[in-house]
Structure formats: C-alpha cells, structure tokens
Amino acid sequence: MGDGHSWTAAPAAAERARSVLAAAWSCAVTADGGREEFVGAHTVDEDGRVRLSVPEDSALLTAAICAPRGEPSAVLEFADVAPVPVRSRIRARLWLAGWFVPEDGCLAFQPTRVVLKPPTGAVVVGLEEFAAAAPDPLAAAEAQLLTHLADAHPDAVERLTRLVRPESLHSAVRVQPLAVDRHGLTLRIERSRTHGDVRLPFHAPADDVSQLTERMHVLLTQAAAASCPRALQRQRTDGDG
Known part of the structure; x- marks a missing residue:
C-alpha cells in the first residue's frame, strides 16, 4: 500500500x-467440562480456521471423535x-466458541462466535469479517521489534515521549514500547500506582519491516523537533541526583 489516505490509525x-x-x-481449550492447555500445537489457515x-x-x-456433529461445544x-x-502484560484476549471436527490427523475447529477483549471492552467479531481479515503484516515480527527497541534504543523511546501530551506524562516513572502494528506505535506510561497507554500513529501504514523503519524515523524526526516533556526532565534530574 502506498502513502494514500485509504487507511485508519x-x-x-x-x-x-x-x-x-x-x-x-x-491456547487453552475448554470442552466437555474440562480444560487443557496446548503449547505450540495449533496452526491457522488463511481463513482463520484453527487446527x-x-x-x-x-x-x-x-470427546471430539465420539460426539455427535456440532458437539462438543468448545471454547478456545x-x-x-x-x-x-x-x-x-495481557494486551487482549481472544475467544473462539464452536466445535471440533477430526480431520487429517488433527482437530479442525469450526467457530460459531468470535470475541476479542482488549482493555477497552469485549467486541464480538462477525464470522465472515473474521475469516476475510488478514493478520497485521508486522504481527509475527512484533515481539522482536519491540524488545530490540526497548533493550537497544531506550534513548529513542524517551525521545518519542516528546510527541506525547504533557498531561499524559504527569507523574510518569517509566515509559516502555507496548505494541506496534502497521498503523502506529503504542507506548505504556507507568506511574507509581497506575498506568496508561498512548498511541503514536504513523503518517502512512507500514506493510513490512523496511517500511516500519522509515515510519519510525519520521516519528523520531518529529520528536527531535519537539521540546522535552517537563515531567521526564524532572525524572531525569532526580535520577542523576
């Protein structure tokens, strides 16, 4: 995608x-009155179907082999x-309700309801919309990108806080990169007893890591032209004292 305006923040x-x-x-699976945890055991088809x-x-x-069609009801x-x-650290939870069907040596899950629960509240996602959607192109690389930013470039994270409204930084004791997707970067602002999140949108979507690098450079350039937030100035001064 180019730098047009047919995108959301x-x-x-x-x-x-x-x-x-x-x-x-x-993933955790609740079915037939029991709950099992599976690690590294699932794959996802292009239409979002879980195997x-x-x-x-x-x-x-x-239970899946012995149950009548459409049973047992299960939640992933x-x-x-x-x-x-x-x-x-839990940024969101995703629940898929439906049933399993034995297929090609695995269990294929047929969803009947999809619920996403970010901190802002649960959202029911339409089945057709879910099947047609694609994951964010940075999803697979996000963990490595964020840990590298936090561990190797804490100075860049601090510089990006210059793009945050001063009131959002009031009493801040630490700022960390929380999430990144094609549309922007989210910072977690921690205070002594509370925390909040601030989103820094990119000027255009990033469809791969090379585009993300350019988008981040734009944010850092904008931050370099902004003044340092007083809250973090005081924090830095107190830490040096």
Missing part, C-alpha cells in the same frame, strides 16, 4: 483478532501478551 477488531491468533504460541494437534490420549480428542482462548515487561 488503528487496526479494526477483525484484523486485531487475526493478529492475536497469528502471534499466539499457546489443533493433540496427543492420542487427550480427552479432547476422544488465546492471550495477547506484551513482549516487553510492563504492568498488566
């Missing part, structure tokens, strides 16, 4: 849900965990 719920699904390494490889002695496999839960250590 934040991902839609369906795109966010598919991104959570694409990046998740584990789960389970041990032969799994109660979930037995995925957690979107911030890769950088921050308070409240």
Whole structure:
C-alpha cells in the first residue's frame, strides 16, 4: 500500500483478532467440562480456521471423535501478551466458541462466535469479517521489534515521549514500547500506582519491516523537533541526583 489516505490509525477488531491468533504460541481449550492447555500445537489457515494437534490420549480428542456433529461445544482462548515487561502484560484476549471436527490427523475447529477483549471492552467479531481479515503484516515480527527497541534504543523511546501530551506524562516513572502494528506505535506510561497507554500513529501504514523503519524515523524526526516533556526532565534530574 502506498502513502494514500485509504487507511485508519488503528487496526479494526477483525484484523486485531487475526493478529492475536497469528502471534499466539499457546491456547487453552475448554470442552466437555474440562480444560487443557496446548503449547505450540495449533496452526491457522488463511481463513482463520484453527487446527489443533493433540496427543492420542487427550480427552479432547476422544470427546471430539465420539460426539455427535456440532458437539462438543468448545471454547478456545488465546492471550495477547506484551513482549516487553510492563504492568498488566495481557494486551487482549481472544475467544473462539464452536466445535471440533477430526480431520487429517488433527482437530479442525469450526467457530460459531468470535470475541476479542482488549482493555477497552469485549467486541464480538462477525464470522465472515473474521475469516476475510488478514493478520497485521508486522504481527509475527512484533515481539522482536519491540524488545530490540526497548533493550537497544531506550534513548529513542524517551525521545518519542516528546510527541506525547504533557498531561499524559504527569507523574510518569517509566515509559516502555507496548505494541506496534502497521498503523502506529503504542507506548505504556507507568506511574507509581497506575498506568496508561498512548498511541503514536504513523503518517502512512507500514506493510513490512523496511517500511516500519522509515515510519519510525519520521516519528523520531518529529520528536527531535519537539521540546522535552517537563515531567521526564524532572525524572531525569532526580535520577542523576
């Protein structure tokens, strides 16, 4: 995508849900009155359909094979965990309700309801919208990108706070990169007892890492032209004292 205006400053719920699904390494399955945790056991088709490889002695496999069509009802839960250590690291949860069908040596999940729950509240995602959406192009690389930014370039993170409204930085004790997607970067601003998030939108979407690099350079250039927030000036002075 070029630098046109046919984009939004934040991902839609369906795109966010598919991104959570694409990046998740584990999932919890509740079915037939039991709950099992699976790590590295699921794959995702292009239409968002989840396929789960389970041990032969799994109660979930037995229930799926023996159940009538459309049963057992099951819920898959995925957690979107911030890769950088921050308070409240769960950025969102994704629930898929439906049933399993044994297929080609695995369990294929047929969803009947998709619910995404970010901090702002739960959102029901339409099934057709969910199937048609694509994950954010940076979803698979996000963890590495954010940890590199936090560990190797803390000075850049501090510089980016110059783009944040001063009132949002009041009493800030630490700022960390919380999330990045094709539309922008989100910073977590931690205070002594509370925290808040601030989003810095890109001037245009980034469809790959090279475009993200350019978008970040633009933000840093804008930040360099802004004055240093007084809250962080005081914080730096107190830390040097």
